[in-house]
Amino acid sequence: MKSKVQENKKQKMDRLVASASRLFTETGVEKVSVEEIARQAGVAKGTFYLYFHDKEQLRDLIISREAARLFETADECLRTSPQASFVDAVIFMIDNVLSQLEARATLLKFIRRSLTFAVFHENISGLMQEEQFALYPRFLDLAQSYGWQLKNPYKTLFLVVELASGTCYSCDRQQTLFHERHEAGPVFFHPCDSGKCKKACPASGSANLRSSFAG
Known part of the structure; x- marks a missing residue:
């Protein structure tokens, strides 16, 4: 107490x-x-x-908490909508995170450069809430539930989150991002080098994600 x-x-x-x-x-x-x-x-x-220590540390904490909430919500949705395979389950979660950011334009603008950082940065772990959702243990449990044994699960999860983070970072105008995503269906986007949005590329995005699990 x-x-x-x-x-x-x-x-x-x-x-x-x-x-x-x-x-x-x-x-x-x-x-x-x-x-x-x-x-x-x-x-x-x-x-x-x-x-x-400073406002930057507070910013990092807020980004970490917001990212945890995004993935926790995605996980709750996954539990009520089981997927056929482990890869499909991971794609479902990431697509759900992107959908949440669609509905929260200000959060997308705030977190878009830092999604990977928020999930993997260890320096703010001491400030995290005890009940805060932990993505990595859940990722391991999810893989095990589908009978997957990943050679390097930490690296695999990093690549998956980096794909989602790259989507946020590459698209300055979230309305364009999600308008194109809705036209193409629930897929990953192919981030462009110029920082402008290209059309959604189901083959490229899905192949990039699935390749993260290969080997």
């Missing part, structure tokens, strides 16, 4: 996270100051530094 002091600390931290999350998604990290985050959270500027 938490003491009143611990509960008070948690409430202040939660207010800082909520304040920063709103400000970051609305105006961008670069334009937000620690003073503004603290003021909107209803705490002193000095209190901010009791919890975080």
Whole structure:
């Protein structure tokens, strides 16, 4: 059972996270100051530094939590919509994550460069909530449930998430991204070098993902 002091600390931290999350998604990290985050959270500027080194650490925490929520929601949907194979299940989850980002344009803009970072960055693990969804253990369980034995599961998951992250990063205009995805069906996109969106490429995207599991 938490003491009143611990509960008070948690409430202040939660207010800082909520304040920063709103400000970051609305105006961008670069334009937000620690003073503004603290003021909107209803705490002193000095209190901010009791919890975080700087606003970049807070940004990393928020991205990590948002990414965990995206994948947790995708996993919940997968549990109610079983897929025929392990690869299909992974494709289903990633496509669900992209669909969630479609509905949250501000979050897409905020997280698009950092999805892989949020899943694999170890330096923020100490700030993660105990109940936060962990993708890697779930990925291992999912593979085992389909009878898969991956030679390097960590690398495989990294490549899968990187494909999704590349989709977000390469498409500055999320409406274009998802308009094209809806025309082509639930597939991965072929990110372009120029940062502009190309048409969805089912053969290329699916082949790229499936190749991640080969060998």
